[in-house]
Amino acid sequence: MPPTRREDLEAQKLADTKYPIEDALRRRCSTLAFSEQPVEVEKLQQLFEAARWAPSSYNEQPWSFVLTTRTESPLDYEKLTNCLIGHNREWAQRAPVLVLSVAKRHFDRGGKVNHYSIHDVGMATQNMAIQATALDLFVHLIAGFDAAQARQAFAIPETHEPVCVFAIGYFGDFETLTPEMQERERQSRKRRAFRDFVFAGEWGRPSELVPD
Numbered sequence: 023m024p025p026t027r028r029e030d031l032e033a034q035k036l037a038d039t040k041y042p043i044e045d046a047l048r049r050r051c052s053t054l055a056f057s058e059q060p061v062e063v064e065k066l067q068q069l070f071e072a073a074r075w076a077p078s079s080y081n082e083q084p085w086s087f088v089l090t091t092r093t094e095s096p097l098d099y100e101k102l103t104n105c106l107i108g109h110n111r112e113w114a115q116r117a118p119v120l121v122l123s124v125a126k127r128h129f130d131r132g133g134k135v136n137h138y139s140i141h142d143v144g145m146a147t148q149n150m151a152i153q154a155t156a157l158d159l160f161v162h163l164i165a166g167f168d169a170a171q172a173r174q175a176f177a178i179p180e181t182h183e184p185v186c187v188f189a190i191g192y193f194g195d196f197e198t199l200t201p202e203m204q205e206r207e208r209q210s211r212k213r214r215a216f217r218d219f220v221f222a223g224e225w226g227r228p229s230e231l232v233p234d
Contacts, residue, residue, distance in 0.1 A: 028158060028193040031055075035211050040234070050155040051211060052162040054203050056117035057194035060093050065157050066119070069190070072153035076146035084126040084139040085146040088176050091119050101175040102187065107166040113203060114164060117189035122172055123147055125183045143185050154190060163188045 035051035037043075070087070078084060090099040102120045103111055114120065123146075125139040151161040169184040178184060199207060217228035 026196065031193055031207075034208070037211060037213075040216075046152050046155045050151055051160070053160045053193055054113045054162070054207050055194045055196045055199055056113070056160070056162075056189060057192040058092070058116055058118055059192050059194075060091070060118045061159065061190055061192070065159065066190075068157060069150045069153050069159075072149040073146040076142065076149045078142035078145065079136065079138040080129065080131060082126070082129055082131075082136060082139070082142070083146075084136055085143040086124040086126070086182065088122040088124065089119070090121070093118065098176075102172070105167045105172045105175060106164060106187065107168060109200075109203070110164050110166045113199065114162070114187075114189045116194060116198065117162075117191040119190035121188050121190065122167075122176065123185045123188070124178060125185050127181055127183055140183070140185055147186065147188065158192070159190060160193060161188050161190050 031053060032049050032051065037048040039048060066089070070089075073085065073087070074083075076083075076085070088098070088102070089095075090102050092099050099120055102122055103115050105122075106114055123143050125136075125143045127136060127139060128134060129136045147161075147163070151163075154161045164187040167184075167187045172178065172184045172187075196204060196207065215234045216232045217234055220229045220232045221227055222229035222231070
């Protein structure tokens, strides 16, 4: 049966963890079925407050975000929607909020290249995703977008790098999705085994401290 409520989708997508983790981490998942219901301003403020307190190298806080909503900034929302590639536009344009994350390429201190900037933008974005889960919202990250088009559309300087677009909103109508997308939505979440990414001693040797 297709999920009809957020609770249904969360139950279907709930992370099957081997070890206990925080509830918001287990519940966090992406959806393709967004409602057009606007996201309250207070909740958006909480999401960006969560991003603001992410850790970063030398506390540079290299993240910036271009925030667009269908109701408050429809022209910017349309510009960002037009940057999406392939099927992403088809489902993401139902979400009431689209955000473009941007990384500052160099440190303020000394002007050297900040090789950790995209990592730190990811940390801030993950903070938002976890906070969104606590607020009964979904965040779906979208790698499929035209970065050059986004740079031009929003006059992003060369000192900064467009990183990712993400949709924010409430769970919507599963039946609005194409059959292919519905099948994707039904799939359970899967992750690699610990032995494939937690090593000890030398590369590729699984750590005995985190057994599968």
